[in-house]
Amino acid sequence: MAVTTPEAGRPVSWDEYDALPEDPRVEYVDGHLLVGPSPTRWHQELCIDLLTALRAALPPTHGVITAWEWRTGTDAFTPDVMVYDTAAAxxxxxxxxxxxxxxxxxxxxxxxxxxxxxxxxAAAGLPRYWIVDPRERTLSTFALDDGAFRPTHVLRPADGAVELDLGVARLRLDVAALLAP
Incomplete structure (x- = not known):
């Protein structure tokens, strides 16, 4: 039986998940659907601003994209922004x-x-993870260390422009501009 309307928490097989149309904002974790509402305008603007800044800093071997699914073994996530090796795409x-x-x-x-x-x-081996918190107006960065993420920065608008290590490049980011409401 195909799932046509995603229902959060409902157990589904990979084949049922894979048959979903493009439109729902759904992720597949531990055999269950994670269903989320459409993002807010500010959420989308943050993603676009990050995408633009990252794109300018990346070497030609890497791309950056918003809301593209990442399959990690038996799970499928849709990160808000993802930097990836274009040869692996x-x-x-x-x-x-x-x-x-x-x-x-x-x-x-x-x-x-x-x-x-x-x-x-972390279990999938992602080397870097960032969390933007619009409510608290912070950008928290993490690096994988011995199988777990360790915090590297908690940035706020007062920090101004900072340089961040992407592993494949360095990014100069204006935190105040990014987190401005």
Whole structure:
């Protein structure tokens, strides 16, 4: 039986998940659907601003994209922003390699980004993870260290312009401009 309307928490098989249309904002974790509402305008603007800044800093071997699915073994996530090796981008529907960086912008279900995804992303070997918190106006950066993420920065608008290590490049980012409401 195909799932046509995603229902949060409903157990589904990979085949049912894979048959979903493009439109729903759905992720597949531990055999269950994570269904989220459409992002807010500010959420989308943050993603576009990050995409623009990252694109300018990346070498030609890497791309950056918003809301493209990343398959990590048996799970499928849709990071808000993802930096990836273009040579490993062989599937148009989803990325199956390991990204250089995933960024999540917190929204209604903060638990998923702060706990579930952080744990799953670390287990999948993601080297860098960033969390933008519009409510607290912070950008928290993490680096994978011995199988778990360790915090590297908690940045606020007062920090101004900072330089961040992407692993594949360095990014000069104006935190005040990024987090301005």
């Amino acid at each position: 062989t599937d148009e529907r989803r990325f199956t390699g390991t990204p250089a960086l995933c960024v999540e912008v917190l929204s209604t279900n903060r638990r998923d980004d702060l706990l579930l995804k952080m744990t799953k992303y």
